[in-house]
Amino acid sequence: MKDETVYMIERIERALVLLAAFIEMDGDAHVPMYARLEAELERLQRAESTKDRARRLLSSYNRNGGLKAIADKNLSLSSSDGPFPYLGL
Numbered sequence: 001m002k003d004e005t006v007y008m009i010e011r012i013e014r015a016l017v018l019l020a021a022f023i024e025m026d027g028d029a030h031v032p033m034y035a036r037l038e039a040e041l042e043r044l045q046r047a048e049s050t051k052d053r054a055r056r057l058l059s060s061y062n063r064n065g066g067l068k069a070i071a072d073k074n075l076s077l078s079s080s081d082g083p084f085p086y087l088g089l
Contacts, residue, residue: 005048012041 019034 005044009041009044009048012037012044016041 015037016034019030019037022030023034
């Protein structure tokens with residue numbers, strides 16, 4: 001999924017450069033499309049940074065984290081893997 005998001009971010013960035021050139025050549029006709037792609041780019045970047053923050057938080061909750069340690073069996077959503085079918089928080 002991460003590769004797909006990075007790919008979409010790169011495509012939108014290239015499209016924005018192209019639209020910027022069209023806006024310079026043709027005027028305001030392409031401004032609405034530019035604004036839409038700019039908003040989509042911001043949304044994708046924000047979502048990706050949220051995922052990165054979530055991964056960092058989760059990685060801080062490991063067995064070496066002392067009081068923050070979460071047993072691996074508690075990370076499973078299956079009750080057959082341990083006594084707690086939740087995230088163990």
